[in-house]
Amino acid sequence: xxxLNPATSSRSSACLLPAAAWGGILGDAESIPPGRxxxxxxxxxxxxxxxxxxxxxxxxxxxxxxxxxxxxDLGCCALPARGAVLVxxxxxxxxxxxxxxxxxxxxxxxxxxxAYRPRRISNALELLVRQLEExxxxxxxxxxTAVEIVDRAAQLQAVPEPEALGQIILEATGGLPWLVxxxxxxxxxxxxxxxxxxxxxxxxxLLDQLGYELDRLEPALRQLLLxxxxxxxxxxxxxxxxxLGNPDRLLLEAKDAGLLLPDGRLVPLLRRTMLETTPSHQxxxxxxxxxxxxxxxxxxxxRAARPLAHTGLQDxxxxxxxxxxxxxxxxxxxxxxxxxxxxxxAAGAEGLETAARRAQAAYVLGDLDGAGRILDGLLVHDDAxxxxxxxxxxxxxxxxRGMFxxxxxxYRxxxxxxxGASAPLAVVAMVATGDRHGAEEMAAAAPAGGxxxxxxxxxxxxxxxxxxxxxxxxxxxxxxxxxxxxxMTASGSLDPLxxxxxxxxxxxxxHAGELDIADSVLTAAVDGGQGGTVGRRRLLxxxxxxxxxxxxxxxxxxxxxxxxxxxxxxxxxxxxxxxxLDVGLARRTDDVPALVRAWRRAREGLLHVAIxxxxxxxxxxLMVAAARLRETARLEPHLAEAWSLLDxxxxxxxxxxxxxxxxxxxxxxxxxxxxxxxHAAALVRASRSNHLAAVxxxxxxxxxxxxxxxxxxxxxxxxARGLATVGLTWDGSRLAGHAAGRAEERRDTAxxxxxxxxxxxxxxxxxxxxxxxxxAEPPLERRPAALGSxxxxxxxxxxxxxxxxxxxxxxxxxxxxxxxxGKTYREIGEAMFISPRTAEHHIARIRRRLGASSRSELLDxxxxxxxxxxxxxxxxxxxxx
Numbered sequence: 033x034x035x036l037n038p039a040t041s042s043r044s045s046a047c048l049l050p051a052a053a054w055g056g057i058l059g060d061a062e063s064i065p066p067g068r069x070x071x072x073x074x075x076x077x078x079x080x081x082x083x084x085x086x087x088x089x090x091x092x093x094x095x096x097x098x099x100x101x102x103x104x105d106l107g108c109c110a111l112p113a114r115g116a117v118l119v120x121x122x123x124x125x126x127x128x129x130x131x132x133x134x135x136x137x138x139x140x141x142x143x144x145x146x147a148y149r150p151r152r153i154s155n156a157l158e159l160l161v162r163q164l165e166e167x168x169x170x171x172x173x174x175x176x177t178a179v180e181i182v183d184r185a186a187q188l189q190a191v192p193e194p195e196a197l198g199q200i201i202l203e204a205t206g207g208l209p210w211l212v213x214x215x216x217x218x219x220x221x222x223x224x225x226x227x228x229x230x231x232x233x234x235x236x237x238l239l240d241q242l243g244y245e246l247d248r249l250e251p252a253l254r255q256l257l258l259x260x261x262x263x264x265x266x267x268x269x270x271x272x273x274x275x276l277g278n279p280d281r282l283l284l285e286a287k288d289a290g291l292l293l294p295d296g297r298l299v300p301l302l303r304r305t306m307l308e309t310t311p312s313h314q315x316x317x318x319x320x321x322x323x324x325x326x327x328x329x330x331x332x333x334x335r336a337a338r339p340l341a342h343t344g345l346q347d348x349x350x351x352x353x354x355x356x357x358x359x360x361x362x363x364x365x366x367x368x369x370x371x372x373x374x375x376x377x378a379a380g381a382e383g384l385e386t387a388a389r390r391a392q393a394a395y396v397l398g399d400l401d402g403a404g405r406i407l408d409g410l411l412v413h414d415d416a417x418x419x420x421x422x423x424x425x426x427x428x429x430x431x432x433r434g435m436f437x438x439x440x441x442x443y444r445x446x447x448x449x450x451x452g453a454s455a456p457l458a459v460v461a462m463v464a465t466g467d468r469h470g471a472e473e474m475a476a477a478a479p480a481g482g483x484x485x486x487x488x489x490x491x492x493x494x495x496x497x498x499x500x501x502x503x504x505x506x507x508x509x510x511x512x513x514x515x516x517x518x519x520m521t522a523s524g525s526l527d528p529l530x531x532x533x534x535x536x537x538x539x540x541x542x543h544a545g546e547l548d549i550a551d552s553v554l555t556a557a558v559d560g561g562q563g564g565t566v567g568r569r570r571l572l573x574x575x576x577x578x579x580x581x582x583x584x585x586x587x588x589x590x591x592x593x594x595x596x597x598x599x600x601x602x603x604x605x606x607x608x609x610x611x612x613l614d615v616g617l618a619r620r621t622d623d624v625p626a627l628v629r630a631w632r633r634a635r636e637g638l639l640h641v642a643i644x645x646x647x648x649x650x651x652x653x654l655m656v657a658a659a660r661l662r663e664t665a666r667l668e669p670h671l672a673e674a675w676s677l678l679d680x681x682x683x684x685x686x687x688x689x690x691x692x693x694x695x696x697x698x699x700x701x702x703x704x705x706x707x708x709x710x711h712a713a714a715l716v717r718a719s720r721s722n723h724l725a726a727v728x729x730x731x732x733x734x735x736x737x738x739x740x741x742x743x744x745x746x747x748x749x750x751x752a753r754g755l756a757t758v759g760l761t762w763d764g765s766r767l768a769g770h771a772a773g774r775a776e777e778r779r780d781t782a783x784x785x786x787x788x789x790x791x792x793x794x795x796x797x798x799x800x801x802x803x804x805x806x807x808a809e810p811p812l813e814r815r816p817a818a819l820g821s822x823x824x825x826x827x828x829x830x831x832x833x834x835x836x837x838x839x840x841x842x843x844x845x846x847x848x849x850x851x852x853x854g855k856t857y858r859e860i861g862e863a864m865f866i867s868p869r870t871a872e873h874h875i876a877r878i879r880r881r882l883g884a885s886s887r888s889e890l891l892d893x894x895x896x897x898x899x900x901x902x903x904x905x906x907x908x909x910x911x912x913x
Contacts, residue, residue: 057084057145057171061091064116069143072164074150075173078210078290081147084173085118088145092116097143102133114141122148122157130156137163151288174294175207184216200232204301206293211301214241234304242302243309249289256282257291260298261306262318263336264325307343319345341375351381362389363526366396384410388422395425395432395528396566398601403429411442419446420454427461428528432603434641436464439530444470448477453488455479456495461530463498464644466680475499486523490516494533501540502684506722509686510549513537517553521560531646532563538574539646542581543686545724545758550578569598573609577649580616583762583792588617604640605647611637612650615657620762622886631657635666643673645687652694659698685722689715693728697763700735708736727754731767738771745771745780749787756791765792773876782869840878840897847874848894 060069075081085101092099098115103124111117117136119125125133134156136142146164148157161170182198197219205211218235246254256276259266266279276282286292293299298306307315319340326333333340333353340350358372370393373386383390387410394403407426410416423446427439443451443458451458455478462471475495482488493516500508516533534557541550554575558568576591592613595606602610614630634654643651651667651674658664678688692711699708712732718725734751737744748771755764765788772784840848850860857868857875864871882897884890 057168058087058091060168061088062095064092064095064097064143068140069116069145070137070164070167071145072161072168072170073145073147073173074161074170075147076149076151076208076288076290078208079173079175080209081173082120083209084171085120085145085147088116089118092143111136112142116143116145119144119146122146122160123152123154125157127154127156130154130160134160134163149288151284173209176202176209176212177207178202181207181212181216184212185219204299206299208290208293208299210290211242211299214238215301234301239305239308242305246302246305246309250285252277253282253285253289253291256286257298257302258306258310258315258318261303261310262315262322263339264322307339312344315343316345319343320347323347323349337379338372338375341379344378346378346380348380351376351379354379355381355386358386358393359389362393364524366393366526369393370397384413385417387416388418388425391425391429392421392528395429396526396564398566398603400429400432400601400603411445419450420452424454424457425528427457427530431461431464431530432605434603434605434608434644434647436461436530436644436646437642440465440467440470443474448473451477452479453482453491456491457530459495460498460536463502463681464530464646466645466677468502468681471499471502486519487525487527490519490523490525490533491529493519494529494531494536497533497540498536501686502681506544506686509540510537510544510546513540514549514553517557517562521557521562524561526564526566528566529563532557532567532570534562535567535570535574535646538571538578539649540686542574542578542649543690543724545727545760547578547582547759551575551582554578565598565600569595569600569602570606570609572598573606573613576613577609577616580613580620581759581762583620583765585617585621588613604637608634608637608641608647609650612653616653619653619657619660624886624889627657628661631661631663635663638667638670643670643677645677645681648674648687648691652691655691655694656697656701659701662702664698664702683714685718685725689718689722689725689728692718693732696728696732696735700739705736705739708732712736724758727751727758731755731763734767734771738767738774741774743771743775743780743784745775745777745783748784752784752787752791761791765789769876772873773880778867778870778873781873782867785869785872840881844874844878844881845897847871848878848897851875851878852891852894852898 057069057071057073060067060071063069073081073084089099089101092115098112100112100115100117102117102119103121111132117133119133122130122133133144133146136144137160144164146160148161153161164170178198181201182195185197185201201212201215201219205215215235215238218238218241222235246257249257256279259276266283283292283296287296291299291302322336323333323340326336327349333350337350337353337357340347341354354372354376358369358376361372362369370390373381373390373393376386377383387406391403391406391410394400394406403425407422407429410422411419411426416422423442426442430436430439430442440458440461443454443461446454446458448455451474455474458474459471459478462468462474478492478495482492493512497509497512497516500506500512513533514537517537520533534553537553538550541547541553554571557563558571558575561568562571572591572595576588576595579585579587579591592610595610611630611634615627615634618624618627618630631654634657638651638654641647651670655664655667655671658667674691678684678691681687692714695711696708696715699705699711712729715725715729715732719729730747731751731754734744734748738748748768752764752768755761755767768784768791769788772781772788775781775784846864847860850863855863857871860866860871861868878884878894879890882890882893884893
């Protein structure tokens with residue numbers, strides 16, 4: 033049967049127009065007449081041959097060129113004498129028809145365009161194509177590019193983000209035009225196309241449509257697609273399917289029909305269609321045949337295992353392959369490992385066998401709740417498989433929750449006999465909770481020698497260094513823990529730990545007053561990726577803490593911002609450190625509203641964690657802030673827990689000294705000198721063997737003397753500069769400034785103020801007395817009402833009519849007038865015939881008497897003091913609202 037189709041203006045397809053491939057031939061068509069077009073179009077099924085012929089038909093017809101369309105066999109039909117002949121599916125024509133068409137090449141009145149599938153070419157068609165190629169290079173149609181898909185997607189209405197959609201469609205279809213056309217047609221107006229993952233939802237009806245079209249294929253061809261979809265590699269394993277006959281011939285037909293990618297792989301969208309539209313009994317039977325074939329040949333299941341599990345196949349061999357793949361991924365790709373373990377369980381794996389590893393993956397991903405639920409099902413069994421890993425994950429999980437004691441309980445449950453390689457980690461957990469005896473027993477039970485791997489060496493060093501922090505060899509602490517940190521970073525391990533070696537080394541350095549060493553260790557660990565994502569935030573927060581103590585608030589905030597940017601859930605232990613940092617920075621920058629807000633958040637955050645040895649620094653900071661805000665009672669249970677923990681460990685100087693110093697500071701702020709005595713005595717006792725304690729003991733004595741009104745400038749300056757040598761520059765500046773406000777001699781006041789400026793990086797010469805708080809005034813404290821009375825209660829601000837004149841002397845009221853006039857220290861000195869230092873001294877006293885802790889508070893209090901005075905002839909400005 034033959035057919036001669038007349039020209040028509042209608043399109044046979046709404047397929048895409050790939051301008052790069054079509055542009056040349058369409059341009060040639062514009063030259064007819066007087067030119068002549070002879071061309072061949074080659075492409076697999078669905079690549080747009082018919083659509084291109086339709087476009088040529090439309091353009092030639094618009095130029096009044098007669099067009100004849102030929103499809104199927106010509107038979108005895110007559111060919112036109114002039115115009116253009118467009119031949120579709122030339123590969124379907126017989127030799128006689130092709131010979132007649134071939135004769136048209138010699139006719140100067142005829143333009144001829146022949147479209148065909150290149151893999152089904154006869155000798156007659158080969159001769160025709162070669163002669164056409166002598167006149168013009170053939171047009172070869174293939175997959176569309178991402179740009180071409182995006183252009184078409186942008187033309188459709190209600191398609192969101194066409195560029196993202198274009199990339200998704202390219203990945204699914206391989207750019208095969210017929211599939212792109214189907215996808216775009218189904219996606220118009222559907223918002224779900226941009227979801228993530230290989231199993232992302234498809235536009236409604238797309239799978240049904242494709243499934244219908246694939247069902248109409250020749251049975252052997254469809255069976256080939258199913259075999260490829262299941263995962264058979266025809267070059268390695270012959271599927272037990274009789275219908276395939278000659279697989280090589282079928283592969284050529286599939287590629288010619290536009291069902292395979294150029295490299296011979298099945299198009300992803302068609303693979304998904306075959307897997308989701310084939311009856312499960314047929315699909316699973318073929319999948320088991322694949323597994324049988326691979327295992328019989330001693331071949332690994334490899335990448336075939338995951339698709340098999342996704343389709344619901346349950347087979348122990350598939351499950352085992354997925355577990356092995358998950359084990360390989362666990363050290364470096366915990367997310368992938370978690371997916372593979374879940375797929376292994378779906379394929380029939382026993383959940384208890386992999387529970388510890390699944391819990392580890394969940395922990396590393398920050399899913400503490402998920403890890404806990406998995407471990408609950410594991411650790412109820414005395415003979416739990418992989419119990420050491422499970423115990424380590426459980427201990428690390430409890431540490432992240434801020435409940436180290438529960439982690440230590442896990443190792444006690446494990447027992448000395450079973451601890452084995454986990455014993456060093458048990459030492460860290462038990463020291464953190466004050467169980468010195470248990471830690472020493474675990475250290476003794478640890479295997480001698482042990483594995484020589486980097487991680488194993490790091491864990492042993494970490495254990496030794498942690499034990500040394502409560503022992504009699506303080507000189508070994510930092511070298512041992514720093515080496516542990518170096519080895520752990522070098523190992524690249526992401527295995528769960530109760531605490532990171534770098535964090536332990538930094539905490540030890542901070543407690544020893546070695547702030548530069550702490551910063552260096554933390555920087556190396558962060559840069560080296562120690563602990564992966566799960567540990568990065570903690571290391572950054574400890575870096576922020578170090579910089580806060582170094583009086584580098586901007587550096588601290590930068591580190592906090594980096595910590596906040598870590599894409600990982602915030603653990604309660606890190607949350608406490610972050611909240612305490614907010615409190616510490618607000619206290620040091622004299623920001624009263626921020627301090628109150630930060631204290632409220634920290635007070636609540638503290639309720640979610642239990643105190644351990646590694647949380648004493650934030651607890652100490654909160655103790656000082658609580659004293660400043662008169663809320664010490666809220667911290668008493670937590671402080672009692674901390675002192676009890678230290679007592680159980682024998683009050684180790686490394687950990688106890690900084691907390692005693694914070695207690696001294698809290699006592700000063702609370703104006704209760706009696707509370708200082710036991711902590712000062714503890715510092716004195718520790719000073720015999722601890723350098724930091726010696727420095728802090730001297731500073732404590734200086735504070736007590738200052739509070740009692742006995743300011744010895746030499747002793748105060750020595751103590752203040754001593755604090756700076758152990759990194760406590762802000763504390764040293766605060767001591768010197770406070771002493772300056774109590775000094776009797778003008779010369780001592782100037783000397784101590786200079787010392788305060790020298791120690792505090794934010795200080796400078798010729799400070800404005802209002803715009804910049806004087807260094808002599810430590811931020812946020814409530815100060816005694818009288819210089820000589822250390823125990824006098826604070827004087828609250830009084831109403832304007834409550835005897836204001838008694839609060840400021842006549843001389844101070846004169847100074848206050850100049851302050852309200854906006855004058856600097858120097859200008860006040862010139863106006864009152866005093867030195868700028870004396871003016872500064874007066875303003876410090878005024879701030880203390882009025883209880884003003886900020887510039888705005890000072891101005892408000894001064895306006896109240898002087899509001900009953902009429903403006904002087906000098907023109908004092910009216911109070912600013």
